[in-house]
Amino acid sequence: MRITLFGAGFVGAALAGEFAGRGHEVTAVARRSGGDVHDPAAVTAAVREADVIVSALPPLDDQGGLPASTRILIDAALAAGARLGVVGSSAILPVSTGGPRHADTPDFPAFLADRVDAHDRTLARLRSAPAGLDWFYLAAAGEFGQFAPGTRTGHYRSSTTSQVQDGSGRSRIGVADYAIAFADELEKPTVHRGWLTVAY
Template sequence: MKLVLFGATGMVGSRIATEASARGHQVLAVSRSGQSPVPGVTATAADATDVAKVTELVADADAVASACVPPRDGTDLTGPFLTLNRALVDGTRTAGVARLVVVGGAGSLEVAPGQQLCDQPGFPEAVLAEALAHRDALTYYRSVDDLDWTYVSPAAEIGPGARTGRFRTDGDRMLTDEHGNSRISAEDYAVAFVDELETPTHPRARMSVAY
């Protein structure tokens, strides 16, 4: 599979690039810096909000992936992040690529039917704006009916760790362990993400991943 991965140098994006490359997929790693997150992986610099550039880069891809995140510079998050995701959709659509898989947020996962994590008392204020930006992006994707997209939400806690290959997946529900914790390593999240790229199980839907 030829995969074009935007946001490839971040914590999650670099793990996805590593996992996909290790499985023998041809990965084009796209970021603002143009640095390769994995030795041997082809990299290029580009702005994911540039529809023409997105179209050019994904023109002969089998699938497109995004590990892009909202801006973390203290400015408005929702507007720029929606612009970025619309550009990814428009570029992917124009290039004629059907498959788009996106790294999502955990804040909009449901802790009970109709009750999202980010709306609960005590949700950390420091990450609320980013959670809401991701939620708005998910709302946008749910309006896209001409691409085979999947929005992959991690557990509430995600960070560098071990690749075990053992995890659970669901839809809109926040998964927790027997102690009530919701967590996943970035490495195992990448395994689930590439699994979904290879064998779609959540077309035009959200998928959650946790231990």
């Protein structure tokens, strides 16, 4: 499978390693290597032969953040006939089926509001994409990031209705296992034009 990956940060690096380790052809596009999702020529060249385009880009930046980059990658995926996968946040998902979003619970940190809004607008943009685009939004667990990198276990659980939590009510996953889940979804798709989330 030919995969073009935008973003080479904490999550992007883990995804690139997992994809390459499974024998996929990975083209990584990052600003520091001369690539830029806001450069139309660079994007066109990077995705020309891609089967899948993956966005591991930040929710916030000085050029419109994830909503803006997703709009560009939607157009690129349509032109290339590629599937689009986006690294997402479970903050915008319900904590239980039919329940409130994680971001709307009392203890959710207020300083993350801008990031939540960016992910909300990104998912809305994906949902309004032309019907010909096959996309998925894979939300990480509630506890996920460089502050909790975790260790690789090879295990995870997934849901398309609510955040995944363990017996103590925690939603968490390490970056290596998130990468496994993402690669599994690429190889054996379970969701088309929708979201899913993973945790232990």
